[in-house]
Amino acid sequence: MPSATDELIQRLYQEPPDGFVAARTAAINEAKEAGDRDTAKRLAALKKPTVAAWVVNLLALRRPELIDDLVDLSAALREAQRGLKGDELRELTAQRRQVVSALVDAARRLALEASGPAAKLPLGEVEATLTAALAEPDVAAQVRTGRLVRAASYAGFGEVPRPRLRLVTDSSAEVDDEDEEIEEADAGAEVVEFPQPSAKEKAAAERRRREAEQKQRELRRELSAAQAAEKRADEQLEKSEAAERDAEHLVEDLDAELAELERxxxxxxxxxxxxxxxxxxxxxxxxAARRRVGDVQAALEDLEVDEPD
Structure with missing residues (x-):
């Protein structure tokens, strides 16, 4: 059962992005007036979503059963690809396109109902986010929260690389038959013993083996160093993105304060x-009162002058 604050946050993330900051500011002020500093602090940490993220949030919050269908299909696709079930995978892939298209259409209708028919919607980013949710369980989990801040994307699909398949034709089948005949002929033939390698050849082979092992160790060290560098770069990227979001949040807050000051x-x-x-x-x-006083005083003076001695 979601708390009152969670329900409030859900309502905020269903607000069109151009009204998000004002709605968030009003909610923060209400929480402060009620003495609920924890809720006010939690609300202040909320980030304004992009239009594409808002459209996906609407779908997740108002039609959660559709997101559940998406997650179920994602699991089926991963299972089919692990088992390399070609026919099933092709069928599920076609189903994936239909499901994503239907979800984008449902999200579009929800967004137009919320913002008006003249709204310009980045449906390409919405589709990319839903496709990413199909491929990545982590993205699907974020979509389910209904609190996306920006759209997601995915370059490929699936967890394992697809195998290289060889097209089997009639000619290749004949080759296979010939191979079987050769194997059967070899089975009845006399076994030929090959000469053992000389000491020099063994030494050369051992040297090549040691060189290969040394090269493997060097490559593993390089891989470890590259992975460490990649991890540091990812951490730095996350920090930079967080700093960027904080700066954007500050600008939004200042814009809201400026709007309030202007009002x-x-x-x-x-x-x-x-x-x-x-x-x-x-x-x-x-x-007018002074003129009236002057007129009355003048009238009194005239009466005093007209009185007989």
């Missing part, structure tokens, strides 16, 4: 205009 500035300007208008009205009323 407050607009309200303050409107308030100044209202107060200025009220001042001008008060000035006119004051001037």
């Amino acid at each position: 407050r500035r607009t309200e303050a300007q409107a308030d100044v205009a209202r107060r200025k208008q009220a001042r001008r009205t008060a000035e006119r009323e004051t001037a």
